[in-house]
Amino acid sequence: VTILGVGLLGASVARAMKKRSLCLHVTGHGRNEDNLKRAQSLAFIDSYELDPAAACQDADLVVLATPIEMFTGLMEKIAGSLKQGAVLIDVGSVKGSLYRDIVRLTPQGVSFVGCHPIAGGERSGIDASDEDLFEGALCIITDETDSPALGKAEYLWKRLGSSLEYMGADEHDRVYALVSHFPHLAAFALVNTVGEGNGDALRFAGPGFMDTTRIAMSSPELWKNIALMNRDHVVELVDRYIKQLESFASCLRDNDGERLEDLMEKARALRSSINGR
Amino acid sequence: VTILGVGLLGASVARAMKKRSLCLHVTGHGRNEDNLKRAQSLAFIDSYELDPAAACQDADLVVLATPIEMFTGLMEKIAGSLKQGAVLIDVGSVKGSLYRDIVRLTPQGVSFVGCHPIAGGERSGIDASDEDLFEGALCIITDETDSPALGKAEYLWKRLGSSLEYMGADEHDRVYALVSHFPHLAAFALVNTVGEGNGDALRFAGPGFMDTTRIAMSSPELWKNIALMNRDHVVELVDRYIKQLESFASCLRDNDGERLEDLMEKARALRSSINGR
Numbered sequence: 001v002t003i004l005g006v007g008l009l010g011a012s013v014a015r016a017m018k019k020r021s022l023c024l025h026v027t028g029h030g031r032n033e034d035n036l037k038r039a040q041s042l043a044f045i046d047s048y049e050l051d052p053a054a055a056c057q058d059a060d061l062v063v064l065a066t067p068i069e070m071f072t073g074l075m076e077k078i079a080g081s082l083k084q085g086a087v088l089i090d091v092g093s094v095k096g097s098l099y100r101d102i103v104r105l106t107p108q109g110v111s112f113v114g115c116h117p118i119a120g121g122e123r124s125g126i127d128a129s130d131e132d133l134f135e136g137a138l139c140i141i142t143d144e145t146d147s148p149a150l151g152k153a154e155y156l157w158k159r160l161g162s163s164l165e166y167m168g169a170d171e172h173d174r175v176y177a178l179v180s181h182f183p184h185l186a187a188f189a190l191v192n193t194v195g196e197g198n199g200d201a202l203r204f205a206g207p208g209f210m211d212t213t214r215i216a217m218s219s220p221e222l223w224k225n226i227a228l229m230n231r232d233h234v235v236e237l238v239d240r241y242i243k244q245l246e247s248f249a250s251c252l253r254d255n256d257g258e259r260l261e262d263l264m265e266k267a268r269a270l271r272s273s274i275n276g277r
Numbered sequence: 278v279t280i281l282g283v284g285l286l287g288a289s290v291a292r293a294m295k296k297r298s299l300c301l302h303v304t305g306h307g308r309n310e311d312n313l314k315r316a317q318s319l320a321f322i323d324s325y326e327l328d329p330a331a332a333c334q335d336a337d338l339v340v341l342a343t344p345i346e347m348f349t350g351l352m353e354k355i356a357g358s359l360k361q362g363a364v365l366i367d368v369g370s371v372k373g374s375l376y377r378d379i380v381r382l383t384p385q386g387v388s389f390v391g392c393h394p395i396a397g398g399e400r401s402g403i404d405a406s407d408e409d410l411f412e413g414a415l416c417i418i419t420d421e422t423d424s425p426a427l428g429k430a431e432y433l434w435k436r437l438g439s440s441l442e443y444m445g446a447d448e449h450d451r452v453y454a455l456v457s458h459f460p461h462l463a464a465f466a467l468v469n470t471v472g473e474g475n476g477d478a479l480r481f482a483g484p485g486f487m488d489t490t491r492i493a494m495s496s497p498e499l500w501k502n503i504a505l506m507n508r509d510h511v512v513e514l515v516d517r518y519i520k521q522l523e524s525f526a527s528c529l530r531d532n533d534g535e536r537l538e539d540l541m542e543k544a545r546a547l548r549s550s551i552n553g554r
Binding site: 121179187192197198202203206215218239242271272 | 459468472479519540
């Protein structure tokens with residue numbers, strides 16, 4: 001198994017597979033040699049390679065787990081060294097055209113299956129990795145290719161404890177802009193709004209504010225790239241959110257308590273309907 | 278002790294005082310007799326009165342714990358029946374001009390201390406009440422009156438387990454618009470935005486979305502009134518939030534990853550600085 005990008009998700013996949021005896025040898029590749037050395041000393045990986053092509057040479061399974069904006073460049077580097085019959089999966093949060101680029105760059109005889117495990121919180125890096133990260137989590141399979149490796153990818157995620165859902169790459173990006181990519185942007189913007197108002201006021205924040213803004217502690221590098229790579233959907237949602245906020249503000253300006261309560265009740269009912277699933 | 282409004286906070290104050298033997302008899306008053314009967318049968322209160330003036334007649338401590346928009350009307354009704362030497366406190370989330378109205382309507386010989394316990398989550402009503410709700414919580418005292426009852430109010434909240442902070446009524450409203458009232462509005466609006474996009478997508482929401490929108494399950498009746506009674510501050514913040522969101526959207530439109538990451542990093546640093554306090 002070769003893990004390209006030994007961070008939160010890459011290290012967790014490696015550790016989860018090792019724990020469940022699903023692999024014999026894990027090779028790691030990444031930009032930061034110190035991080036790779038550390039992952040090796042912690043036995044998250046067995047060896048590492050700084051050259052991605054060399055890292056993939058004998059792998060039966062290759063996992064694309066770097067920041068998503070590096071996927072295309074990596075594919076160009078590793079395409080020639082992927083073994084015949086190898087299975088390639090990614091764990092990226094954006095699919096869409098990126099998914100199609102990977103499909104296009106996947107050589108004959110290698111099978112690619114797009115995967116998005118819905119796991120991991122605002123923490124990143126190998127210290128946040130967890131051998132049980134995927135237990136009870138959802139994993140989205142964006143299978144548009146009828147890849148022969150689909151069964152293998154399904155087997156892997158199920159053994160790691162995940163349940164599977166299937167959707168096309170574009171549908172995936174529309175759905176995850178709604179429930180994840182846009183809400184992250186909203187949380188970052190909310191913290192900045194409150195911070196600009198009066199940074200000192202933050203010490204009076206209660207558990208509600210803490211929950212609402214927890215995801216604003218997520219990695220800016222990661223979320224910048226997710227937002228940019230799914231920007232059409234995200235921008236559309238920000239525009240719609242601004243319209244919603246303007247509706248709320250106009251209720252306040254007009255002192256229209258009835259309409260304001262209706263808007264809040266609509267949200268309360270919707271949010272409550274998915275609580276405690 | 279008389280509790281005006283036997284809901285989450287009113288019932289919790291009553292139960293917390295009883296548990297700590299801080300009172301001999303608790304009289305409850307409210308609009309809903311069934312609720313009062315239930316509170317009595319659960320021994321949260323010892324008796325109840327449907328007439329607020331009668332409820333306050335012999336009370337040493339009167340707690341204003343109804344929805345905030347009823348405070349002024351209640352004060353007009355009870356002013357004549359408050360005992361000389363009685364202490365009056367409120368537990369409302371908005372102070373400002375409402376605080377000054379209560380001060381103005383408080384008769385000679387009665388002392389009012391404005392209080393805002395920062396406790397309770399998205400649940401409301403007596404079933405969500407808790408005799409330890411105020412343990413470890415913050416309570417804001419908006420003491421602008423040098424009330425002789427200040428020491429008594431401080432003693433009460435400390436005995437209930439709270440730590441105290443002091444600020445003026447207007448400062449209170451500015452601070453809580455920032456860390457609570459405006460974030461609630463933002464969360465309600467966010468759920469509506471996602472729901473309008475595709476209600477079905479909500480089933481793919483992960484823990485980040487759940488945290489971010491938890492406060493959108495709060496009582497619309499309560500939060501409508503809080504937002505309206507603090508509307509100048511809240512509207513200003515919604516306007517500023519819209520400007521922040523427009524900055525984020527323009528980074529996406531311009532494909533300006535560097536500026537986008539700067540905005541996110543600013544939020545991450547600010548939010549992380551108050552984490553785990």
